[in-house]
Amino acid sequence: MWHQQELRYIKRKGKRSNALINFDSDSVSLRLQMSVQILSWVIYVLGCDDKNLSSILDGFTLLAYFGTLEFWVWLLSCKMEGITLGAHTIRSHGAKVARVHLQDWLILLLLIAIDGFLNYIEPFHRFVSKDMMTDLRYPFKHDTIPFWAVPFFAGVLPLVVFSVYYYYRKDIYDLHHAVLGLLYSVLLTGVITDSIKDAVGRPRPNFFWRCFPDGKGVFDAITMGVICHGDAKIIKEGYKSFPSGHTSWSFAGLTYLAWYLSGKIRAFDRRGHIAKLCLVVIPILLAVFIGISRVDDYWHHWTDVFAGALIGTTVAAFCYLQSFPFPSEKEGWAPHDFFRMLAERNRPAASSYDDSYSLARRPDIESAPMTSENARENPE
Structure with a gap:
């Protein structure tokens, strides 16, 4: 209305x-x-x-x-359906939400440290022979999508959407869970991706020019393995082809945004409004284009991009569903915590989180008309 x-x-x-x-x-x-x-x-x-x-x-x-x-x-x-969550703002409930999820934020800092360590260590140097160089001699081009742009698309863009929604709905629980889930999606994907990169050590399609920038190949007389004489940092990155980090990060952030949007507009409400999917597909399409650019730039094989997309999509789904219901559910537009608080208002003597959470799924509560009056909770 x-x-x-x-x-x-x-x-x-x-x-x-x-x-x-x-x-x-x-x-x-x-x-x-x-x-x-x-x-x-x-x-x-x-x-x-x-x-x-x-x-x-x-x-x-x-x-x-x-x-x-x-x-x-x-x-x-x-x-x-007229429900307004304006009673839960950063000022009134922000500190409370942060205290409840303090351990989640601490683990998030740990993931940042782990990912930094994985980028610092030397990856596995897979054996590369002279014969293999035929498939690794693609041009060494600049990135179409630079590395600094990936955090913008995968992180800043979803955060802007979350902030705009909070500005009009004033629901700190929705904002907090959306931001926390997004950060976990991106960082978990980064840790998984960089761990596999370091362990596999697959050479990039442009490995020849990283190893021999002057175009003169030098190989071991016995094993015929490469003896690189290029820049050490460039050679190090040359062994990090599988999986694609650009692709996995992009899918982790933008697929998470697609989940979020599908819940807010009820894209799967079983009413046959297929046009809603256009809004949901836009972030995924952007992630696909970023992945394709990695193949076009000869920085990754197509299998690297496919694996990165699979990792990012899977992690994004798990992280989103930790805090939000499936978008196809009747209550798929709001975080789980809203329905838990609604149950606590109907039964203040609820003894545990599980009891109150299950109460929120009772048919009598789902079918009860909810307005902006009875959906609000007075700030503490």
Whole structure:
């Protein structure tokens, strides 16, 4: 349903638009009418249609509201059935949530240290013979997607989405669990990827030019193994082909974002609105393009990219489902903690986390109408 504040906003925008354009409905061009119809269809397909939409908005008002951030935030959260979690903010519940999950944040710091150590040590130098150089002589090109851009796509971009959602919903539990799950997804993927890189030591497709930057190959007279004389750091990176770190990190962050978006817009609500998947597919498609760029740049074999995508996707799914239900579930839009708190409000004497959590899944609670009044919890 439309929130009262949003209704006042769009009515104000509508009056302003009508005053500037000074048209009535009879003089609207065919192109404008088609635009309004298409926009109304998109709103309906996404499951956000309101019975009073036609009486509230005329064509100009709808188009004026279409270009605002408020419209897209409403479109993202329109399936929330009027539940507002504004009682749980960083100021009121931030310290409490941090204390409860302190051990998770400490382990996160440990993962950072482990990943740094894995990048410092020397990887296994797999035997590379003269005959193998035929398949490892691809050009040594610069990265199409530089390494510094991967944390932006896999980390910063999802964090921006989480922050925008928090700005309008004021739910610290959703923000905290989304951020914590994302960081675990990326860091666990990094540790797994770098561990395999160091253990396997597979040479990159451009290994020849890393090993022999002058183009003159030097090989052992007995084993015919390579005797590299290039830069030590470049040679070290040349033994880290499998799996692709760019790909695994990208899929870890962007697949996690796809899970998050699918829960918020109820992409799998069994109503047949396939158009919702377009929004979910965008982050995954971006990760796919990053993986393809690694093959195009001759930094990885296609099997390296495939393995990296598999690792990142798997870890992202496990990390997301630790804090959020499956997006296909009725309560898939909110973290588990919300339903636990809802159960505690209905039964204050709940003795344990498991009891209250199971109570949140009871049919009588699921079927009970939830409004912004009874879904709030007073700040401590």
